[in-house]
Amino acid sequence: MHGAIAVHALNDIALFVEVVKAQGFRKAADAMGMPNSTLSRRIGALEKEIGLRLLHRTTRKIELTEAGRIYFERCRRIVDEARLAHEQLGQMLEQPSGVLRASAPVDFATTYLAPLIAEFAGLYPGIDFDLDLAPRRVDLVSEPFDVAIRLGESRDSQLIARKLTSLAPRLYASPGYLERSGEPVRPADLERHACLTVLKADTWTLHDGRRSVAVPVGGRFTLNNVGMIRRLATLDMGILLLQEEVVADELSSGKLRRIMPAWQGTPMPVYAMTETRLLPAKTQRFIEFLSARLARK
Structure with a gap:
């Protein structure tokens, strides 16, 4: 059969999609609570209705034919859309779960x-x-x-x-670090300070609303964990460039404070x-x- 597909075959299309997702008839049959033989027969009827073989069946697994791959990619979206429509109607009566x-x-x-x-x-x-x-x-x-x-x-x-x-990341340091090393007031000052960097970043690009400045930075610590960077900063080990949302606890407790407030990093x-x-x-x-x-x- 070519062209329009019979309405009763729509259920078989959904079964075909489940078989491919489960990578086998037995798993799909168990998941849907139907006999394996019934499922195999329904897929066979779908192939006969379409007029093309969709699956290569072996004793251990199933493999899609070229036609089956094309059919699956199109049909999985149709099945997902139908499932979503069904669920959305149900949401009118109950909360998402x-x-x-x-x-x-x-x-x-x-x-x-x-x-x-x-x-x-x-x-x-x-x-x-x-x-x-x-x-x-x-x-x-x-x-x-x-x-x-x-x-x-x-x-x-x-x-x-x-x-x-x-x-947007901003610049922060601990009161202890600033007392010991002084407070930078312009981007170039950062070259003389210990900066805590992520993944070997050797340049910080800073913006003040009018211009951008690329500043070479360095220090004794390079890390790939923001939590550790925050902790080292509270222990007076250097200046960090992070989003305010990530250091909110340290700011509220006074362990860190913002410096060079006119400048910030590139928004992420x-x-x-x-x-x-x-x-x-x-x-x-x-x-x-x-x-x-x-x-x-």
Whole structure:
């Protein structure tokens, strides 16, 4: 059969998508609570209706034919859209629920996102959280994450990026360090100071609203952990360039204070990254919540 497909075959299309996702008939059948033989027969009927073989069946696994790959890529979106539409209708009667799997940079998450996540959790008691704060960048296509919060420009054009805010880093030091080493008043002064840098950064670019200045910086410590940089700064070991949101606790306690207030670093964008635009309610609400809160900053 070519052209229009019979309405009864739409359910079989959904079954085909589940078989491919599960990488086998048995796993898909178990997940959907139906006999393996019934599932195999339904997929066979779909292939007959289309007139093309979609799957190569072996004793251990299934493999997509070329036609099957094309069909799967198109049909998975249709199935996702239908599932999303079904869920959104259900949301009219109940709160979003389920496990929200999110990835975020550890220092940004623990110092800045934590109170926002706590507030969001209070608003949506039906949502549980599985948070990955590993330093690596998770693969949203092959790993089961709903959303990743990332700082800096995205290099992956396959993902959907929603900009949440931009955060400008500023200069901070401890009272003890400033008492011992003096306080810089202009960018060039930083060359004579101990600067705590991330990942061997040897230049800080600073802006005062009218001009930009690239300043060579250095010191005895180069780190890849913002928490450690903050701690060393409170121990009078040097000047740091970080977002105010990341050093909020140290500022409120007086362990750090801002210096050279007319100058700041290059703003860093914050993005919510997803693999698709077809988002379940839990993910959509989370992104909307973060966007609204961060827009106030």
